Amino acid sequence: MGAMSPSPAVTPFQVELPSPPVLKPGVYRDPKTGRDCDLYQITARRATARILPGRDTEIWGYDGHVPGPTIVARQGRPVVLRISNELPEETVLHLHGGHVPPESDGQMMDPILPGKMQELVYPNIQDASTLWYHTHVLHRTGQQVYRGLAAFYILTDDFEDKLPLPKGEYDVAFVIQDRLFTNDGSFNYALARHSIMHGLYGDTILVNGAVQPFLPVSARKYRLRILNGSNARPYELRLSSGDAFVQIASDGGLLPAPVRRESMLMGPAERIEVVVDFGAYPVGTKIVLKDLLAQGGRTEDILRFDVVRKANDDSSVPAVLRPMQPLQAAEAVRTRRWVLGMNMGMGMGMGRGMGRGMMGGGGGSGGPNDLFTINGLSHGHGRVDAYPTLDDVEIWEYVNPMMMWHPMHCHNIFWQTLDRNGRPPEPWEAGWKDTWFVPPGGAVRVIGKFSDFTSSPAPEAHTDYMMHCHNLEHKDHGMMTAFRVLAKGVKPPAPGGQEHRHVPGPR
Ligand code: C2O
Ligand code: CU
Ligand code: CU
Numbered sequence: 001m002g003a004m005s006p007s008p009a010v011t012p013f014q015v016e017l018p019s020p021p022v023l024k025p026g027v028y029r030d031p032k033t034g035r036d037c038d039l040y041q042i043t044a045r046r047a048t049a050r051i052l053p054g055r056d057t058e059i060w061g062y063d064g065h066v067p068g069p070t071i072v073a074r075q076g077r078p079v080v081l082r083i084s085n086e087l088p089e090e091t092v093l094h095l096h097g098g099h100v101p102p103e104s105d106g107q108m109m110d111p112i113l114p115g116k117m118q119e120l121v122y123p124n125i126q127d128a129s130t131l132w133y134h135t136h137v138l139h140r141t142g143q144q145v146y147r148g149l150a151a152f153y154i155l156t157d158d159f160e161d162k163l164p165l166p167k168g169e170y171d172v173a174f175v176i177q178d179r180l181f182t183n184d185g186s187f188n189y190a191l192a193r194h195s196i197m198h199g200l201y202g203d204t205i206l207v208n209g210a211v212q213p214f215l216p217v218s219a220r221k222y223r224l225r226i227l228n229g230s231n232a233r234p235y236e237l238r239l240s241s242g243d244a245f246v247q248i249a250s251d252g253g254l255l256p257a258p259v260r261r262e263s264m265l266m267g268p269a270e271r272i273e274v275v276v277d278f279g280a281y282p283v284g285t286k287i288v289l290k291d292l293l294a295q296g297g298r299t300e301d302i303l304r305f306d307v308v309r310k311a312n313d314d315s316s317v318p319a320v321l322r323p324m325q326p327l328q329a330a331e332a333v334r335t336r337r338w339v340l341g342m343n344m345g346m347g348m349g350m351g352r353g354m355g356r357g358m359m360g361g362g363g364g365s366g367g368p369n370d371l372f373t374i375n376g377l378s379h380g381h382g383r384v385d386a387y388p389t390l391d392d393v394e395i396w397e398y399v400n401p402m403m404m405w406h407p408m409h410c411h412n413i414f415w416q417t418l419d420r421n422g423r424p425p426e427p428w429e430a431g432w433k434d435t436w437f438v439p440p441g442g443a444v445r446v447i448g449k450f451s452d453f454t455s456s457p458a459p460e461a462h463t464d465y466m467m468h469c470h471n472l473e474h475k476d477h478g479m480m481t482a483f484r485v486l487a488k489g490v491k492p493p494a495p496g497g498q499e500h501r502h503v504p505g506p507r
Helices: 141-147 159-160 193-199 356-362 472-476
Strands: 026-029 034-049 057-064 071-074 079-085 092-096 117-122 129-135 150-156 171-179 204-207 212-219 221-228 235-239 245-250 254-261 261-268 271-277 286-291 301-310 334-342 370-374 393-399 407-408 415-420 434-440 445-449 466-467 480-484
Touching: 026 334, 034 071, 057 141, 071 079, 071 393, 117 445, 129 221, 129 271, 141 171, 150 171, 171 301, 193 472, 204 301, 261 271, 286 407, 393 407, 407 445, 434 445, 466 472
Parallel strands: 034 079, 071 150, 171 221, 212 301, 334 393
Antiparallel strands: 026 034, 034 057, 079 117, 092 129, 129 150, 171 204, 221 271, 235 261, 235 286, 245 254, 245 271, 286 301, 334 370, 393 445, 407 434, 407 466, 415 445, 466 480
């Protein structure tokens, strides 16, 4: 690592795992449909939090919380979210994993200016799943998430409710994030060449905003919804007891069947849900959730479960969770290949700086934020690389010839994994996904259907969906592109005439 000075040291397991407040919705009758919706009003604003002992940290949070308040939504009942911006700069709100109309997807070209409000509508026509909402602002997503703009959005449904899984207080969501702090307690989001290249790694683990907390648990089964909300750091989770987790869900909700796993690699933005049976341990046992990738380091210990009382347990994990109809490769109308890379000139730090991406296409590359590329081009603003037609099934292949991992994420729809490095996915990756951790020298093929929502063919409508690396420093430095879902019969721009508009940035 560079010359970054370490954060103030903190003794682990001194504070209890906080749970973010759960918002109570108001009722809103949609004038167009006459239907009742859940109405939420959230303000992105500055606040002060006590994260390190004896020091205050300025945070930017939804309603001033880190993480922000949790929204619990119900399948079939739309959510109307009014987001006000009281930050000193523009922001954008995106529902990660949300199958939503493009106008409500968090459009970077339509940011919420300071002092302004935006209304987003989430129809909730997808299955129960652990989603999250976070800022998606152009070039500064990494910085804004770091300061706290991220929160859970938990979607429930009847199907899942009928399963005998642990519920209520035995269903716990937590987000793992790593941070650097300066000595006065401020977040230290200081990008240097190394941290742009690899993403910014912190030396202090926060879980739901608290440093390495503990969670008192009853001796029974719990459902744990785990989100890797870190900008760049992956985790390989393991219990100090050596016992296996029973994974029941991934990004898009329940797996077809539970899977036992002793350790679980998790890239940024991925969600894993497990059931852990603390009934297997006597009261008084302490079990630490550890990161195998950080062995011996100060971030190795993430969270400690303290078994503090006996309890009845009528929950169980059924052998069948949510059946999934596999999409067949033969149904796909096309395959798109996305090759990840860098603008070599910039990557080498030389003055020549004329990689293919910087010359090509009359835009989309060449600025200070254009280090990483997809198919040879950086994001630019307004670049569109795919025009799928509504209800088409497509195969997308993420190809990573680089030496580093990339957590590739696609907006709008959930996908099934066809293969990883040419082999069928492991059972834990065989459910619905929106983010895949693509290994160095590897490739992941996924298949999905562009259902329900279309974009306007007009670029100025700002109705594109994004696909990008969820290493947020990579996203902010060009590893992103857009796609526009066209209604049947609407023609994409002529081949070769694909749009790579160059629009000056906001600053
Ligand atoms: Cu979680 Cu485009 O983001
Ligand atoms: Cu997303
Ligand atoms: Cu990346």
